[in-house]
Amino acid sequence: MGNQIQLIDRLRLALAVSVAKSVTFAVRSLRLGAASVLPGSIARRIEPHLLQLLSKQVKSGVILIAGTNGKTTTSLLLKEILSRKGYRVAHNSTGANLENGLVTALMESSSFLGKLDVDYAILEVDENIIPKVLTPIQPRVILCLNLFRDQLDRYGEVDTISKRWTKVISSLPPETVVIPNADDPTLCYLGQQLKQQVSFFGLTEPGHYLEAIPHAVDSIYCPRCGHSLDYKGVYLSHLGDFTCPSCGFSKSQPTLNSQDWEQILVGVYNKYNTLAAATAAKELGIDEDTIRATIPTFQAAFGRAEELKINGKRVRILLSKNPVGTNETIRVVTQSEDTTTLLVLNDRVQDGEDVSWIWDVDTEKLVARGGTLVVSGDRVYDMALRLRYSQKSSQDNLNLIVKEDLREAISTALEHTPADETLHILPTYTAMLDVREVLTGRKIR
Helix, strand or coil: CHHHHHHHHHHHHHHHHHHHHHHHHHHHHCCCCCCCCHHHHHHHHHCCCHHHHHHCCCCCCEEEEECCCCHHHHHHHHHHHHHHCCCCEEECCCCCCCHHHHHHHHHHCECCCCCECCCEEEEEECHHHHHHHHHHHCCCEEEECCCCCCCCCCCCCHHHHHHHHHHHHCCCCCCCEEEEECCCHHHHHHHHHCCCEECCECCCCHHHCCCCCCCCCCCCECCCCCCECEEEEEEECCEEEEECCCCCCECCCCCCCHHHCCCCCCCHHHHHHHHHHHHHHHHCCCCHHHHHHHHHHCCCCCCEEEEEEECCEEEEEECCCCHHHHHHHHHHHHCCCCCEEEEECCCCCCCCCCCHHHHHCCHHHHHHCCEEEEEECCCHHHHHHHHHHCCCCCCCCEEEEECCCHHHHHHHHHHHCCCCCEEEEEECHHHHHHHHHHHHCCCCC
16 A cells, blocks of 8 residues: 555656646747746646655755845855756756745756756745745755845734744754854844754954944844844944843854955855855865855856946846845945946835835935936836935936836936946846846846
């Protein structure tokens, strides 16, 4: 009877995967998209336990990467490190990070019979589904990058998410490796409570401190006792060097000294991504020479500090989907000598339909430097109004241009960009997809 049940399970698995692969072929052949979600959705209807059945076949274990910002860049860098050592790696490279997307990514690397022959699977996971997927996946490593307010209409506040994470992660086997961001008080406290193997990452560079704590902060209170934290300095948002004067809670020591590691791409946030991937690689036994050799050759993921050459001019796309992320991309822009910026604000489902978060962004810093700001997107007038309110005086040296049509906005921004400068584009997620389609002529779906 047991063998019959196993045979039925294998047949159902093979059927689910073969049907999904057929759907993938059809969707891509007809150029209807990347088929990063639909195949997984169909396959899970045939075999509901598909995520578990595929995950347990990964030879050396699954690595989950979760957090509000930085998942795609961190996962791609870690994949590059492992691939350099000759490991075969499955990865949801399209960024589809809900359950159907995870299943689709694993099936992409499997045979038609559902046999998965990979050493590692790196899965970037939406922070809200961590409680759903940890038990079936049973990951070897969990990377907890950060927790910021993001899409409040869907997720709520960060402390709610962290409590869910703590509950489910604490139930995993003791050999599970958890790598939290030591600079994030919420995640640092999470790591300090766990009985699993914990290794922290974070910055040790006071030279990167901000002048003051920004407006868009989420966790400046002690997660243990609720008292206000004392910060020696912050690197971005509420990430920094902190202690609690009431109960003594303080930042844990990172495994790596960040001053010893080269910066990838631009922005302090990408230094965090570098350290997260490097720490995970060391926990997996990768030698330091391989890690260091990979970092300088790493190429940005689409839309994440990606650089293009359009009509002979340099274009840099900086995904800006929440207050913290946008403040950091604005920091990149204001630290450059470039004078033209395009902001594109959408409010589609993938972006979050509540765009009130733009009022938590420090757009005053972008406006104060002057230059040309072109605005577009589904909520173009909301963004234009936010920028107008950021002006201290009507005499500011600012050229604000509003263009409802995205193609026209991009064309206008390029026209205003001097030949020796870079056009910075700050789009939300779906806006980034639209921008890239206009610039490259190719869809990413």
